[in-house]
Amino acid sequence: MKILRHILILPFIFFAILSTDGESVTSWIRKKVEHLAARQTLNDTVHLFCSPTLQKQYHEHFYAPFWSSDVRIDELMSLIRHCDVDGLQPMDYHLRILDSLARKTGNENAATRDILLTDAFILLSSHLLNGKIDPQTITPCWNISPVDDRITRFLIELPYVRVGDFYRSIIPQSHLYEGLRLQLKRYREIEKQGGWKTIPSGKILRPGNDDSRVALIRKRLLSTGEYDGPEPEQPNFYDDQLSEAVILFQRNHGLEALGTIGPQTLAEMNTPASERIRQIEVNMERIRWLPESFPDYYILINIPDYMLFVYDHHIPVGEHKVIVGRTYRKTPIFHSTLQYLVFNPTWTIPPNILKYDILPEAQKDSGYLAQRNIQVFESDGTKLKPEEVNFASADAPGYTYRQLPGDQNALGVVKFVFPNPYNVFLHDTPSKRLFNRVRRTFSSGCIRVERPIELAQYLLMEQPEWTSRKIDKTIESRKTQVVRFNRKPEVFLVYLTAWENDDGQLQFRDDIYSRDEPIYKELKSSPDESN
Structure with missing residues (x-):
């Protein structure tokens, strides 16, 4: 050489x-x-x-x-x-x-x-x-x-x-980057042509309504491609073709896609092209931070999208809704490898949740821990009776608090573990109704996953001894069991608020952790030392 x-x-x-x-x-x-x-x-x-x-x-x-x-x-x-x-x-x-x-x-x-x-x-x-x-x-x-x-x-x-x-x-080289590159060019052209007019607020619009704002909405969706039909004879009438375009727009912006136009949908429609350009530029920068190519087998979790995708041989084979961290307990961004899962896990309560959630409740109600199947241990492993513990004392935070497997266990019936310095993992949850929400920032940093048994079945697919029946019986036993994966997918937690999906539709999501603006500000500043 x-x-x-x-x-x-x-x-x-x-x-x-x-x-x-x-x-x-x-x-x-x-x-x-x-x-x-x-x-x-x-x-x-x-x-x-x-x-x-x-x-x-x-x-x-x-x-x-x-x-x-x-x-x-x-x-x-x-x-x-x-x-x-x-x-x-x-x-x-x-x-x-x-x-x-x-x-x-x-x-x-x-x-x-x-x-x-x-x-x-x-x-x-x-x-x-x-x-x-x-x-x-x-x-x-x-x-x-x-x-x-x-x-x-x-x-x-x-x-x-x-x-x-x-x-x-x-x-x-990823389709994510090339897609945004093309969309950046398109949105700059839209801005050059004057963007779109602001749609006034007013009553909620539903298909079949007649309203002067409907004509503006049609033109707005025509400019970004959700609507591609002709100008109707009744421009102020909210017809079925426009309803389909509105539903597509709502899906592309992570909204409840029912075709009803309320304040949230209007707010997204009224976001100016210049702001969307900024959003695209910020996410192109984020994609430059990612690996040049993804592995053959991996899990991708996009935090602002509240979604988890499984890719096998670079083909999407599964998708699951997820619940991520609250705005004050943010889910971190990192890369790891999935090592094992735990059926019927116990939950050792982390210090921050113990301090802000568990101990205040235990101080108000001495039976709080027993009702939730939480046991208390000294540092040497000695089990304490909750009713004998002074939860307001300085010693209380130093004990170990562990929730046993069961219906109330915060981790549900299975958790998926990938090493990381943040003690973050994927897990089931007893609060399944929260998956019906559009905005799903309810956790303390870990990721709650919808249909976790289905995910476990796919990940164990090449371990034939783990049949659906065996998984069900293991869960029914309520005994904790660790299962290591023979084939281990890499796990990527990313934060993208703009990307182009496989159908060529540009997606925008709320910047739930307010991370876009600092990146944009830095992008537009003079460069720092780069090496």
Whole structure:
């Protein structure tokens, strides 16, 4: 590999030795790059964002210019000018000063331009690969961090590879990203054409109603594609064709899809195109944080969508509604691997739930714990009688509180465990009626899953001893049993408030944890140090 690398850079060394201009540019590059070891600015004025990587690459390249081809320079400049198609800002990548240098002559200016082009290339490529924002600074719970070395390898191979080909190889290849890229273009065009008019509030509209707002609603849905019918003879009449379009709109926005138009549906319809563009850009950034490709077998949980999907051989094979954490007990974002399930689990009550939920109730009612089948233990395992415990004392939080299996157990009849630092897992729940709600933020951080036995049956499908009958009998026994999976899906907890589904329908969801705005603000700020 080292021999190949030196062969690749021989043209630059040859160029530097035989050409007076080339040699002079190389000399200027050496001076300017070596100066970066003391200061992170070029010519004491221009801040460089990728200085350590840049210094290393020029040193290994014997300070020869990387961008000696006008064709490659034009390709990179075009990529920078049009990076807004990926929701990024061209001015983040030295565009203004690069444009001014293009009109200047002289070897020092050529050296400055080469260094700035390299810095811009490394920074933009890094942003396209891994995101502009460090996810830890925006969402501290996100632990997915892709890493790639193709950026520096491309610089070595630059004389032989087109910049456009490299760009196409590093942008996320998932349908999620490509879908949002196309939708970003479409919504920018909608905004350019003036967006849509605000629909006034008023009484709830139902199919069969006659109202002047109906014509506005039809035009609103025509602009984003939910309605594609002709202009009716009675534009103010809420007919069946419009009802179908409204139901589609409601589904695409995570609303109760009944065709009735009330305040929530109007609020979504009146959200301006500019705000939807922001939402798309934010979620393109989130997708850049995800792995470049998903494994063959995995579970995807999208928190704002309140849904869990099982993928096998990259094909969706199951979907389940979920309940996620309250706004003050947020479900974290992370990646893990499902290891085992527990039938008839006990529940050891976490400290925060104990402090804020259990102990206050136990102080009011001495029989509260017994009614819910909760036992109390000292640190050495000695079992205590709840009626003998002073739950208002300083010792009370130090005991272990464990709920036994049964109808009232908060984890239901099964839980699914995947290692993570947050003590979060999937589980059943006795409060199944909550799955009928549209907004499902009711948990303390863990994820409650609808139809958990069905999920367990699929996950145990390749362990033939675990028949449906055996699962039922195990649950009926009320004895705790751990079952390890032979085939273990990876688990991804993500937070997407905009994406395109498999039918090509753009989906929007409420930003339930108020995470979009900080990301958008950072996206529009000047870039931080990226390495």
